[in-house]
Amino acid sequence: MIKLEELTIKKFREGLAKKEFSASEVARLFFDYIEVKDKEIEAYLSLNRDGALERARQIDAAVASGKEIPSLAGVPMAIKDVILIEGLPATAASKILEKYVAAYDAGVIKKLKAAGALFLGKTNLDEFAMGSSTEQSAFKVTRNPRDTSLVPGGSSGGSAAAVAADMAVAALGTDTGGSVRQPAAFCGVVGMKPTYGAISRYGVIAMASSLDQVGTFSKTVEDAAILFKEIAGHDPKDATSATVTYGDELVNPDFHKIRELTVGVPEEYFIEGTDAEIISAVQGVMKEFETLKIKVKKIHLPHTKYALSVYYIVMPAEVSTNLARYDGIRYGERAKSENLLDLYYQDRGNGLGLEPKRRSILGTFVLSAGYYDAYYAKAQRVRALIKQDFDEAFLDVDVILTPVTPTLPFKLGEKASDPMQMYLSDIFTITLNLAGLPGISIPVKGRGDKLPIGFQLIGRPWHEADILGLGRYYEQS
Numbered sequence: 265m266i267k268l269e270e271l272t273i274k275k276f277r278e279g280l281a282k283k284e285f286s287a288s289e290v291a292r293l294f295f296d297y298i299e300v301k302d303k304e305i306e307a308y309l310s311l312n313r314d315g316a317l318e319r320a321r322q323i324d325a326a327v328a329s330g331k332e333i334p335s336l337a338g339v340p341m342a343i344k345d346v347i348l349i350e351g352l353p354a355t356a357a358s359k360i361l362e363k364y365v366a367a368y369d370a371g372v373i374k375k376l377k378a379a380g381a382l383f384l385g386k387t388n389l390d391e392f393a394m395g396s397s398t399e400q401s402a403f404k405v406t407r408n409p410r411d412t413s414l415v416p417g418g419s420s421g422g423s424a425a426a427v428a429a430d431m432a433v434a435a436l437g438t439d440t441g442g443s444v445r446q447p448a449a450f451c452g453v454v455g456m457k458p459t460y461g462a463i464s465r466y467g468v469i470a471m472a473s474s475l476d477q478v479g480t481f482s483k484t485v486e487d488a489a490i491l492f493k494e495i496a497g498h499d500p501k502d503a504t505s506a507t508v509t510y511g512d513e514l515v516n517p518d519f520h521k522i523r524e525l526t527v528g529v530p531e532e533y534f535i536e537g538t539d540a541e542i543i544s545a546v547q548g549v550m551k552e553f554e555t556l557k558i559k560v561k562k563i564h565l566p567h568t569k570y571a572l573s574v575y576y577i578v579m580p581a582e583v584s585t586n587l588a589r590y591d592g593i594r595y596g597e598r599a600k601s602e603n604l605l606d607l608y609y610q611d612r613g614n615g616l617g618l619e620p621k622r623r624s625i626l627g628t629f630v631l632s633a634g635y636y637d638a639y640y641a642k643a644q645r646v647r648a649l650i651k652q653d654f655d656e657a658f659l660d661v662d663v664i665l666t667p668v669t670p671t672l673p674f675k676l677g678e679k680a681s682d683p684m685q686m687y688l689s690d691i692f693t694i695t696l697n698l699a700g701l702p703g704i705s706i707p708v709k710g711r712g713d714k715l716p717i718g719f720q721l722i723g724r725p726w727h728e729a730d731i732l733g734l735g736r737y738y739e740q741s
């Protein structure tokens with residue numbers, strides 16, 4: 265009997281190799297389960313049944329013929345609906361892209377295809393990845409599998425919920441301010457955002473280009489490493505894509521070296537307003553590190569308090585330029601109108617939801633002549649100071665430990681009409697996007713029936729191996 269809830273990438277790979285099951289069998293099981301379970305969770309916006317089953321048949325044929333199969337062969341994955349897969353819808357959960365079908369594969373999808381992964385479907389999100397609850401989708405509200413009266417977090421809530429509810433073995437999301445790590449923490453799965461430039465953004469619908477990164481959802485830290493190894497790497501089609509290559513220690517950590525890492529705990533991330541249960545859970549992780557003989561010390565990141573303000577200037581500025589391309593002409597359906605201006609008004613007016621409009625207007629304002637220096641230029645300078653805080657801290661420590669979210673998963677509707685409360689959800693995650701650093705959200709162990717809590721490990725640029733290795737050490741201990 266195949267137990268979907270126990271399938272990790274690693275176990276799937278072993279089972280397939282030992283012929284305990286076929287890729288087709290597993291894919292069919294997933295679709296049968298999704299049909300029932302997703303009525304309750306609503307993680308998926310569209311399914312790719314035919315494509316996935318065809319892919320599974322090819323994999324099974326390769327296994328039968330004794331050919332060597334690639335590392336993610338047949339692994340059933342869910343993909344956030346901002347990442348293009350040729351021939352499948354890519355709506356960004358926006359009405360303005362409701363009828364859009366992707367004409368090409370994103371860089372990260374090309375890599376996943378080459379590694380043999382199969383795509384179960386496209387997952388729900390806050391429109392254009394703007395939000396922290398997945399309630400701001402134009403199409404549906406996703407629920408937290410741990411308690412369906414709660415939000416799954418966002419913006420990649422569909423991907424997080426799909427993995428948490430066993431409707432996918434792993435998933436991709438995007439993280440501009442916390443959209444992978446926060447829903448991972450809320451749903452009790454592992455979510456990693458790598459260093460800026462580690463994964464191609466080509467073919468990923470842009471929100472804020474200097475902050476956006478593709479990230480992974482998985483059930484274990486080990487799976488996060490396996491998946492990241494496959495999708496990281498240079499893409500000539502993305503000008504910000506780095507040429508760094510990752511070594512074997514990403515997937516096979518040397519735990520002797522991991523035990524030698526020094527962990528820093530920044531006071532600025534244990535602030536008033538943070539749920540006491542979260543603070544004590546993360547302090548518990550700190551103590552566990554200490555019992556594992558890992559050095560832990562207090563550090564300071566003094567500019568942290570400005571991060572949210574900086575983010576809500578830089579991000580909307582980039583949003584306003586990125587969203588300008590949805591002019592009613594190039595993508596989706598065109599409104600009937602008398603003249604060009606009217607076409608813009610109608611298409612953008614009807615096609616974009618409240619949050620993308622709010623941010624486009626804010627962004628246009630902070631970039632406008634007369635305000636540019638006061639807001640945008642100043643925010644960029646403070647952004648550099650935030651980055652500098654981390655540079656200095658990393659002279660002293662190798663990894664930084666913090667909470668992921670200031671609150672436990674909240675009720676559906678609780679913050680939906682209060683943007684400021686919603687924005688505060690990302691207070692501990694956006695600093696990494698501003699500084700371009702890798703971070704991983706890992707579920708705190710031993711919570712039993714209590715709601716999940718995540719802790720965050722932050723690494724030096726290109727040192728994903730440190731946070732993955734330490735995460736695995738914690739996971740296994």
Ligand code: GLN
Nearest residue numbers: 393394395440441442443
């Ligand atoms: N919740 C944050 C926002 O609304 C982050 C979104 C994201 O990372 N895509 O902007």
